[in-house]
Amino acid sequence: MSFPLHAVLPAGVDDPAAPSGGNRYDRAVLDQLHDRFPVREIAAPGTWPRPAETDRDHLSRVLAEFPDGATVLLDGLVACGVPEVLEPHAARLRLVILVHLPLSDETGLSPADAAELRTLEGRALHLAAGVIATSTQAAAHVAAMHGLAKVHVAAPGVDRATPSIPSPTGHRLLCVASLTLRKGQDVLLSALEQLTDLDWVVTFVGAGRPLTADTRHIRFAGPLAGAELEAAYADADLFVLPSRAETYGMVITEALAHALPVVATEVGGVPEALGVVASPGGGGGADAVPGKLLAPEDPDALAETLRAWLTDADLRRLWRSRAEARRETLTGWDETARRITEILREIEEGTA
The missing domain is CATH 3.40.50.2000 (Glycogen Phosphorylase B;)
Known part of the structure; x- marks a missing residue:
């Protein structure tokens, strides 16, 4: 050269x-x-x-x-x-x-x-x-x-990171993305409105104007980097990215580097970032992703998926094991x- x-x-x-x-x-x-x-x-x-x-x-x-x-x-x-x-x-x-x-x-x-x-x-x-x-x-x-x-x-x-320690209930949700229409935080908030009977907290990390006021269940942390961003990943059980468009989705591999399962929309390069693993808990093949892929702009499907995550300990263990396996394949x-x-x-x- x-x-x-x-x-x-x-x-x-x-x-x-x-x-x-x-x-x-x-x-x-x-x-x-x-x-x-x-x-x-x-x-x-x-x-x-x-x-x-x-x-x-x-x-x-x-x-x-x-x-x-x-x-x-x-x-x-x-x-x-x-x-x-x-x-x-x-x-x-x-x-x-x-x-x-x-x-x-x-x-x-x-x-x-x-x-x-x-x-x-x-x-x-x-x-x-x-x-x-x-x-x-x-x-x-x-x-x-x-x-x-x-x-x-x-x-x-992606930089390999220390795996997060899951909570017993999986109630800590994390979304790291700029607060823009393309990233779909509004879809996540609409989904969570259907889950008021369950215990959960969601943290939004990213630059931009908050979509609503902070509450006991919802926190807008603003842009974070370095140790503060690492702490946000460490204090999470499930990563959620409801984007309307993505060329890859680097935050997905960052979440997987912390062994966090991911729920994301099946757009652009997101499936490539999420990857596929041989599931230690069974159900291999194309469905053995470390989390779940959903259609964009579907708050009902997202709410259903989050309800399953929050109420099914076996599902949480399965997705976590897949995330741990995917973590080992990251470059x-x-x-x-x-x-x-x-x-x-x-x-x-x-x-x-």
């Missing part, structure tokens, strides 16, 4: 007040790559994917400073909305775009905005020497959406960095 590798990231990638899966992925991978070869990181200020003109100009100047033939790894949030900035440099630089979430897949967009972002992203990705996604499903989705011959996959890693960020290194080398050699 030609060195250094230039990595263009959104400014604020390390801001603990605004954590995101994409930011965590970028930081974890780049920390690993720094140990392998020279990497030059460049933070791009701006309200991506729709930056101000001054921020577009700044990115253009950054790209102009890179020497001919340089390999540049760009976060898709920065790159995908500004193909006109990439175009003057696409022939002389080796641009590689890492897509965490297709721009038009963000929830809450108007049809016109989604269509515009999809067009911009398609133009940007066709300028790239290579495109990387974070799950097999996401890669197929991006390739089909934009007519790309190939999208590479570099799945997120670390070193494997993600190895895969990205392999992809970059193939792109440089023209064999990708």
Whole structure:
């Protein structure tokens, strides 16, 4: 590979007040790559994917400073909305775009905005020497959406953690995700309204405006990181992620790293993150997941599943044993960095 590798990231990638899966992925991978070869990181200020003109100009100047033939790894949030900035440099630089979430897949967009972002992203990705996604499903989705011959996959890693200690009743529920429509916390709250006859507490961890006031049963903890986030996982029995869309779902593998069973929606790369295990308690095959997958936007099905969890000790033991087995198969960020290194080398050699 030609060195250094230039990595263009959104400014604020390390801001603990605004954590995101994409930011965590970028930081974890780049920390690993720094140990392998020279990497030059460049933070791009701006309200991506729709930056101000001054921020577009700044990115253009950054790209102009890179020497001919340089390999540049760009976060898709920065790159995908500004193909006109990439175009003057696409022939002389080796641009590689890492897509965490297709721009038009963000929830809450108007049809016109989604269509515009999809067009911009398609133009940007066709300028790239290579495109990387974070799950097999996401890669197929991006390739089909934009007519790309190939999208590479570099799945997120996870840091192995100390297993949580389950409570006798399994009543401690945890959801770690930004408080946005896409993450579906409103669906979880609607499901829990059907379970007022049972004992449970739910903690929502993530940046954003709380959906309701804190109560004895519901707590909005805000964004957490480091030891505080570890403590939240340690003080949980079941992880719940009712997302409407996910390219992978890194918080799922983080929960599994703590041996927490997971109830999540069957969207995007979530089944890939949750995985399948040979169930020690029987019922193997495709159904032997460490928890359960549900259709999105179905609070009734979620309530039924949570009721079963809270009232059936055998089910709790089965899901916990599966989560413990899945924990043993998780791969670390070193494997993600190895895969990205392999992809970059193939792109440089023209064999990708």
